[in-house]
Amino acid sequence: MVAALYDVISGTAGQPRDWDRMRSLFAPEGRLMAVGARPEGVYALRAMTVEDYIARNSKAFATMGFFEREAARSTETFGQIVHVFSTYESRHARGDAEPFQRGINSIQLYHDGKRWWIVNLLWRAEDASLRLPERYLPRR
Numbered sequence: 001m002v003a004a005l006y007d008v009i010s011g012t013a014g015q016p017r018d019w020d021r022m023r024s025l026f027a028p029e030g031r032l033m034a035v036g037a038r039p040e041g042v043y044a045l046r047a048m049t050v051e052d053y054i055a056r057n058s059k060a061f062a063t064m065g066f067f068e069r070e071a072a073r074s075t076e077t078f079g080q081i082v083h084v085f086s087t088y089e090s091r092h093a094r095g096d097a098e099p100f101q102r103g104i105n106s107i108q109l110y111h112d113g114k115r116w117w118i119v120n121l122l123w124r125a126e127d128a129s130l131r132l133p134e135r136y137l138p139r140r
Contacts, residue, residue: 002070033045072138102132
């Protein structure tokens with residue numbers, strides 16, 4: 001599920017994304033949320049449905065390459081629920097040596113007895129005031 005999530009949002013500028021595949025990954029109630037700094041120094045949560053995410057990013061993906069990959073992962077499981085802390089790296093081209101952005105995707109999944117669904121995706125990008133801790137970086 002996590003690999004499919006990264007795959008479906010990644011592509012070259014103008015490459016159509018498979019939005020039906022994206023929709024199929026999320027539970028009907030699923031949400032995507034981003035934590036970001038505001039100019040006044042507070043942090044805000046931007047919550048989106050899958051449809052909101054598609055509408056918000058389709059225009060940018062039409063003009064800009066965007067490739068996101070998982071660099072490291074920690075996972076907790078209890079029965080039919082899984083929590084994945086996935087360190088991500090974002091690049092404009094698949095072969096870019098350095099990412100333009102890194103951060104953490106906090107992904108909650110559940111299994112309904114037939115398949116896994118993404119329930120929530122919450123992310124926070126790294127910035128000058130918050131660097132990724134060593135425990136969330138790839139082991140070398």
